[in-house]
Amino acid sequence: MIDTFVARLEANACTVVGPLDVDGARAAVVERASGVVACNDDVPIPDLVAALRGAGTDVLTSDNPMWSERLASVAVGVTGAWCAVAEPAAIGIMAAPGSPRATSLVPPTHVCVVRVADVVANLDDAFARLASTPLPSALTWVGGPSRTGDLEMILTLGVHGPRAVDVILLD
Amino acid sequence: MPTAALFVTCVADQCFPDTAMATVRVLEAAGAQVVFPAAQTCCGQPAVTAGEPDAAARLARHHLDVFAGYEAIVAPSGSCAAMVRHHYAKLLPDRRAEVDALAARTFELTQYLGDVLRVDDIGARLDGTSVTVHDACHGLRNLRLGASLRALLTKAGATIVEMTEPDTCCGFGGVFALAYPEVSTQLADTKLAHGRETSAQYLVSTDLACLMHLDGRREHEHAAGPRPIHVADLLASGLPA
Amino acid sequence: MTGHGMTGHGITTPGRDFRERGAHAVADTELQHALRNLDRRLRTAQESATAHPDWKDRAAAIRRETLRDLDGWLDRLEAKLTENGVQVHRAATPEEARRIVLDLARARNAKTVVKSKSMATEEIDLGNALEAAGIRSIETDLGEYIVQLAGERPSHMITPAIHKTLPQIRDVLAHEAGKDLPVNREALTAWTRERLRAEFLRADLGITGVNFAAADTGTLVLVTNEGNGRFCTTVPRVHIAVMPIEKVVPRLADLSVLLPLLTSHATGQPLTNYVTMLTGPRRAGELDGPDELHVVILDNRRSALLGTKYEEMLACIRCGACLNVCPVYRNVSGHAYDAVYSGPMGKVLTPLLSGGAEGTDLPYGSSLCHACSDACPVKIPLGDLIIELRADYPAASSPARRGRRAAWNAWARAWSTPRGYRLTTAAARLTRGRAPGLGAWTRTRVIPRPAREPFRDRWARERG
Numbered sequence: 001m002i003d004t005f006v007a008r009l010e011a012n013a014c015t016v017v018g019p020l021d022v023d024g025a026r027a028a029v030v031e032r033a034s035g036v037v038a039c040n041d042d043v044p045i046p047d048l049v050a051a052l053r054g055a056g057t058d059v060l061t062s063d064n065p066m067w068s069e070r071l072a073s074v075a076v077g078v079t080g081a082w083c084a085v086a087e088p089a090a091i092g093i094m095a096a097p098g099s100p101r102a103t104s105l106v107p108p109t110h111v112c113v114v115r116v117a118d119v120v121a122n123l124d125d126a127f128a129r130l131a132s133t134p135l136p137s138a139l140t141w142v143g144g145p146s147r148t149g150d151l152e153m154i155l156t157l158g159v160h161g162p163r164a165v166d167v168i169l170l171d
Numbered sequence: 172m173p174t175a176a177l178f179v180t181c182v183a184d185q186c187f188p189d190t191a192m193a194t195v196r197v198l199e200a201a202g203a204q205v206v207f208p209a210a211q212t213c214c215g216q217p218a219v220t221a222g223e224p225d226a227a228a229r230l231a232r233h234h235l236d237v238f239a240g241y242e243a244i245v246a247p248s249g250s251c252a253a254m255v256r257h258h259y260a261k262l263l264p265d266r267r268a269e270v271d272a273l274a275a276r277t278f279e280l281t282q283y284l285g286d287v288l289r290v291d292d293i294g295a296r297l298d299g300t301s302v303t304v305h306d307a308c309h310g311l312r313n314l315r316l317g318a319s320l321r322a323l324l325t326k327a328g329a330t331i332v333e334m335t336e337p338d339t340c341c342g343f344g345g346v347f348a349l350a351y352p353e354v355s356t357q358l359a360d361t362k363l364a365h366g367r368e369t370s371a372q373y374l375v376s377t378d379l380a381c382l383m384h385l386d387g388r389r390e391h392e393h394a395a396g397p398r399p400i401h402v403a404d405l406l407a408s409g410l411p412a
Numbered sequence: 413m414t415g416h417g418m419t420g421h422g423i424t425t426p427g428r429d430f431r432e433r434g435a436h437a438v439a440d441t442e443l444q445h446a447l448r449n450l451d452r453r454l455r456t457a458q459e460s461a462t463a464h465p466d467w468k469d470r471a472a473a474i475r476r477e478t479l480r481d482l483d484g485w486l487d488r489l490e491a492k493l494t495e496n497g498v499q500v501h502r503a504a505t506p507e508e509a510r511r512i513v514l515d516l517a518r519a520r521n522a523k524t525v526v527k528s529k530s531m532a533t534e535e536i537d538l539g540n541a542l543e544a545a546g547i548r549s550i551e552t553d554l555g556e557y558i559v560q561l562a563g564e565r566p567s568h569m570i571t572p573a574i575h576k577t578l579p580q581i582r583d584v585l586a587h588e589a590g591k592d593l594p595v596n597r598e599a600l601t602a603w604t605r606e607r608l609r610a611e612f613l614r615a616d617l618g619i620t621g622v623n624f625a626a627a628d629t630g631t632l633v634l635v636t637n638e639g640n641g642r643f644c645t646t647v648p649r650v651h652i653a654v655m656p657i658e659k660v661v662p663r664l665a666d667l668s669v670l671l672p673l674l675t676s677h678a679t680g681q682p683l684t685n686y687v688t689m690l691t692g693p694r695r696a697g698e699l700d701g702p703d704e705l706h707v708v709i710l711d712n713r714r715s716a717l718l719g720t721k722y723e724e725m726l727a728c729i730r731c732g733a734c735l736n737v738c739p740v741y742r743n744v745s746g747h748a749y750d751a752v753y754s755g756p757m758g759k760v761l762t763p764l765l766s767g768g769a770e771g772t773d774l775p776y777g778s779s780l781c782h783a784c785s786d787a788c789p790v791k792i793p794l795g796d797l798i799i800e801l802r803a804d805y806p807a808a809s810s811p812a813r814r815g816r817r818a819a820w821n822a823w824a825r826a827w828s829t830p831r832g833y834r835l836t837t838a839a840a841r842l843t844r845g846r847a848p849g850l851g852a853w854t855r856t857r858v859i860p861r862p863a864r865e866p867f868r869d870r871w872a873r874e875r876g
Contacts, residue, residue, distance in 0.1 A: 012685070062699055072613060088672065088682030097697030101646045105639060123668040123683075131665060135629055137695050138645070141687040146639040148601065149679065150555035150571055152578050153449040156597040159554060159605060160612070161639025161686065179867050181827075185837055186860045188867035195871075207871050212833040218820055220780060222802025226817075226824035233828040308781035336454075340739040344779025349852040351777050353435035356856040357743050358779070387857035 001086050001121050002169070008089030009167055012144030013157060018169030019116050025170045026051050032111050032166055033057040035075030038067075041098025042080035043113050044170060062098050077107035077162070081114045082133075085126045088143070091167070092126065095138040104142060110162040112142070115170045173288065175203040176241035178277070180251045181213040182379050190379060193407035194247040194280055200293040200410050201284050203243075211237045215262070216254045220345040228262045235259070235269055243287060244277045247403050249316060249377045250309035252279040280403060281377055285319025291326045295409035298328035302405070303371040303397055305362060305385070306338040307378035320377060320402055327409055332369040343384040359388040367396035374399045421540075422564040423747035424575060430748060430777045437744040446577045447745055450568075453680060453736040457787035460676035470669045472791040475727035478661060482718060482726070485627045485660045486709065492630030496692035499706045506536035509710050513538060513619065513652055514545055516706060520650050522547055522616040526608075528634065528641040529553035530621025531569050531730060532654045532710055534752045535765075538619070549619075550611050552640035554604055561588050567746030567754065570678045570732040575745045608640070618644035618702065622655035623674065623730070625707070626664035631691045632707065633667060635675060635684040642688055651693070651702035656710045658726040664689075670729065673789045677731040713765050721800055725760050727790045734784035734794055740777060749774060756784035756794045763805055772805040837866065 006016045017028055026045050030052055038060040039049055052059045060070050079099065084091045091112055095101045104110045120126050130139075146161030157163060175198050183191040195205050215230030234255070238244050246252045255277040259270045284290050302324055306316070324331055342348070342358025362385060366374045374397035376382055386399040424443065427433035437443055461468060478485055490500045503509035517525065525542055527533065527549055539560065542549035551560040555572035559565065562584045566572030573581060579595050585603060586593040593603060620641055624633040632653055634641045645651050661670060675681045694701030717723050735741045735755030746754035751762040751771050759778060762771030775798045782795035806813040826832035840847075841862045853859050865873075 067699055090683055090687065095698060095701060097695070097699075100699040101642070102700045105642050105646060123672060127665045127668040135631060135689070135691040137690065137692050137698060137701050139689040139691075140642060141683070141689075143683060143685040145685075147637050147685055148554045149637070150553070150558070150573055151581060151597045151600065152446070153452055153571065153574070154597060156601045158598075159601055159638035159640070160552070160608065160643055181833075184867045185840075185862050188863050188865060188870050191867040192870065207868070207875070209868060209872070210830045212827045212830060215824070218824060219799060220802070221816070221820060222775075222799070222804070223817060223820040223824075224803050226820040229821075229824040229828045308779070308783070312782040312786050338783075340779045340781035340783065342739065342779055344781070346776070347779045349849060351431050351434060351740075352852040352856060353431075353438045354740055354743055354777075355779070357438045358739055359857070361743075383860050384857065387853070387859060390858040391856060 002116060002119060005084065005086035005089060005119050006169075008087055009144065012089055014144045014165045014167050016167045016169065019171040020168065021171050022046070025113060025168050028168045029078060029111060029113070030055050030057070032109070033076060036060055036070070036073050037076045037078060038071060038074040038103045038107060040079045040100065040103045042094070042096065043078055044080050044115055045113060048078075062100055067100070071102055071106050074107040076109045076111055077103040078111045078113070079104045081112055081118060082139070083126055083129055084114050084119045085123055086119055086121050088123070090141040090143050093140050093142065094136040096136060101138050101140065104140065105161055108162055109164040109166065110142070111166045111168065113168045113170055173203045173243065174241065175205050175243050175245045175283065176238060177205055177207045178211065178214070178238065178244045178246040178251065179207070180246055180248045180379070182383070183247055186383070187379055187401070190247060190401045190404050193401070193403040196407045196410060197280065197293060197403050198245065200295070201288050201290045203288065206241070208237050208241070214251050214254045216251060217345060219254065219258055219262070224262060231259050231262045232266070235263065235266060235273055238273060239269060242276065243283060244273070245280055245283045246277070247280050247377070247401065248379055249279045249307050250380060252277050252282070253309040279316060279377055281319040281323060282316055284323060291319070291322040293323070293406065294411070295327040295406045297324065297405065297409040300329045300373065301332055301371040302329050302373045302375045303332050303334045303366055303369040304337050305334075305341060305366075305374055305376040305381060307376050307381045308340050309378065316377060320375070323402070323406060324375065327406065332371045334365040334369050336365060341381045341385055343380050345380070348384060355384070356388060359385055363389055363394060363396055369397065371397045373397050373405060375402050375405055377402055422562065423750055424564060425744065425747045427748075430773045433748040433750060434740070434744040434777065437748045442577055442580065443575055443745060446575055447742060450574055450736060450742060456680040457677050457733040457737065457789065459680070460673065460789070467669050467673050468789055468791055471673050471789055472727070474661065474666050474670065475729070475790045478658075479718065479723055479726055482657060482660070482715070485662055486657060489625055489627040489630060489660050490709070492627060493707055496630045497705070498630065498692055499704065501706060501708045503708050503710045504712075506710070506712055509536045509654065509708050510538060510541045512708050513654070514541060516650065516652060517542065517547055517617055518545070520616060522650070524611060524615045525549040525617045525619055526552050526612055526615040526644050526648065527556070528618070528620040528636065528644040529556050529572070530619070530654055531752065532621050532656050533619060534566065535656070535712065536654070536710065538654070550608070552608050552612070552644060553636070554601070554638060557604065557608065558584050561585070565747070565752070568732060568735055569730055569753070575747060612643040612647055615648045616650065618648040618651045620644050620651065620653050622653050622659050622707070624667060624670060625655055625660050626667070627660055628663045629691060631664055631689050633671070634688045634690070635671070635686070637685040639686060642686055645688060645690060645702065646700050649702055650704045650706070652706045652708060654708045654710060656712070657714050658728065674729050674731050677733040677787070677789045713767060717764060722760070722764055722797060724792050725757070725764065725797060727792050728757055729790060731789055733787040733789065737783040737787045739779060739781055739783065756798065760794060760797045760801065763801055768805055768807065775801040775805065837862070
């Protein structure tokens with residue numbers, strides 16, 4: 001199932017690494033940091049912000065009173081995921097006080113850390129999980145970089161949402 | 172011996188009697204005895220498509236009376252067979268049981284050969300003949316034809332070269348051909364162009380309306396390309412005289 | 413080149429009726445070239461049905477379950493939405509819906525509105541109403557943005573600018589940019605991304621449609637590929653979602669089949685790039701999302717269809733598959749219909765939602781091939797509905813219908829007896845089949861003449 005998930009994500013023009021252990025995943029995020037990085041609370045990697053700052057990265061967290069104003073300058077948005085579907089590939093991200101929606105929308109690159117245990121096979125399984133979960137104000141399913149077919153039906157990436165989606169699988 | 176009552180269709184009766192006779196020969200070669208209920212007129216399809224259900228119902232009642240009691244009714248036209256099978260129930264709600272019985276026994280020619288007689292070889296020889304198929308809409312979508320037509324041609328030794336989009340409408344559509352001639356003609360041109368690309372000798376179909384539209388356009392343009400022909404005419408041409 | 417004076421209603425295929433506009437479209441070589449791009453969506457419905465043979469039955473059942481108690485489901489939806497902190501407004505007519513949105517926009521002092529693609533907002537002509545009220549309203553779906561800039565209406569519900577070639581699109585965007593842009597997808601996309609991002613970030617109000625609204629949880633579901641829907645529902649302080657009544661579904665779980673069915677038929681994708689599920693406005697402590705979430709539920713003569721032979725049209729999930737397979741649409745494109753909804757579903761909805769005021773010629777512009785009925789993911793018998801509309805329009809009492817009906821009834825009387833049939837066909841043979849009105853055929857096609865001896869006479873002679 002994870003192999004299917006990876007294959008479908010890559011077919012959607014995502015890059016995927018892992019499964020990695022926590023330290024490997026942390027290093028992978030730090031490796032992808034450039035410019036200003038926005039980091040949501042839902043990333044399942046302890047001490048991630050400290051590691052990023054330790055590497056000299058300017059990290060924007062949601063408790064920053066200038067969060068909204070600074071978001072436009074962010075190069076990489078890092079989030080976790082509530083659940084992911086292997087086929088069709090879709091990563092479900094829940095809005096919450098420490099996890100704003102725009103982190104996975106505004107920056108040109110979205111880095112998403114997904115726990116292998118949170119990957120389900122199909123939509124039926126995802127909806128079954130959802131039935132026993134309190135619904136957030138926004139649950140957004142992401143398949144990959146933003147795209148359009150509006151220009152003579154040829155796929156073009158990077159319209160309004162992120163141009164790049166990097167998925168890090170966490171064991 | 173199974174008996175097939177020929178539902179000739181007004182178009183074949185009036186404009187293409189040779190095709191109707193070929194249909195008879197094909198049915199007989201397949202092992203059926205053919206009878207022709209002479210009181211038949213028209214199934215009413217033009218009225219239905221003109222939005223005139225009362226006029227259509229009048230013709231449907233006559234059709235029902237003429238063909239009641241025959242074990243199988245066979246038409247060389249998918250759209251006419253589909254009219255009975257698909258539309259008569261709505262037109263004659265007060266004669267539902269009779270309509271259902273009639274509908275169940277009404278077939279397009281290749282449907283009858285394949286599904287009822289279970290025959291795909293009627294002794295026709297078409298060796299060395301190349302054909303491409305136009306899947307007429309009502310036949311395809313209402314009656315789910317297609318397989319039987321191809322089996323008959325293949326068994327007769329014809330080579331089938333499939334065209335691009337064999338199942339796209341030819342553009343006849345009844346009154347549409349007169350009311351929307353520009354689009355109707357463009358659809359014919361597209362179909363004929365797809366046919367030309369196959370380099371086949373014949374463009375075969377189960378519906379005379381499609382064929383008269385396509386052949387009419389081809390002749391008007393003095394176009395080359397496969398000759399539109401009804402499956403009955405083609406198969407009959409390969410039967411021993 | 414646009415055909416109408418009204419802002420945003422321009423069409424690129426002028427003409428007084430469907431036939432004239434269709435004829436214009438067929439002769440437009442650039443349009444014909446652009447339309448061939450739609451061919452890649454020809455088999456999406458067939459492929460989906462082959463890969464998932466049980467989906468259509470499941471979806472058709474869900475939609476009909478919904479229609480059997482549409483009022484009930486809407487009440488449940490409204491209750492749940494309200495419980496979630498959403499403000500629900502019911503609009504019987506487009507005028508009411510526009511008034512509700514404009515009042516909200518004015519009350520919130522909105523200067524800039526960003527809109528995500530929504531056929532319902534086209535139906536109520538909301539964009540023009542906002543502009544007329546001095547409120548900047550910007551379409552953010554790339555295809556919608558292009559047609560908005562061109563002053564045209566969308567020509568396809570999924571791919572609004574399908575009628576335009578890339579050079580034509582470049583011309584529209586370059587005109588707006590005030591500078592030259594290359595005929596290159598990446599460059600045009602990059603320019604649009606930058607231009608619209610500025611609008612997203614300054615917008616006061618986001619207006620979207622709704623793909624589905626789940627009654628059990630009060631959740632609104634939006635599907636997009638671009639991310640514009642997400643922006644419209646994340647950044648502005650106020651979000652208004654406009655939904656026609658038939659968008660309600662009983663349960664969120666119903667979407668496990670309805671969502672992939674919609675996307676596979678619409679674009680051939682197993683799922684769109686983004687699916688947004690919104691349950692209420694922003695919550696305490698959250699940094700983004702709207703403070704206020706409003707839903708405008710639009711009727712516009714739809715509930716009048718319930719219990720009639722046209723009820724099934726309300727099962728439509730707006731996938732556009734019927735447009736993609738329609739031999740007429742594929743050759744004339746959406747502008748020829750001169751209506752909000754085009755293609756086979758537009759042929760049915762336009763006369764019905766306008767109460768017979770618009771588009772009564774549309775049902776006749778069909779070759780009745782039933783490709784639409786076959787393609788429909790929720791099994792709406794579109795071809796049959798089109799035929800039913802021919803019986804209802806023109807209305808029985810109208811002069812246009814009365815003469816025709818009398819002629820058809822006379823023909824049926826004649827042809828319902830063998831004698832009458834023989835007499836009239838003998839007369840036709842005498843005139844060699846010439847008749848007025850056949851010029852439309854003979855201008856482009858040779859016409860078959862009646863045979864000297866009809867089949868029935870030959871049979872009698874040979875086999876009698």
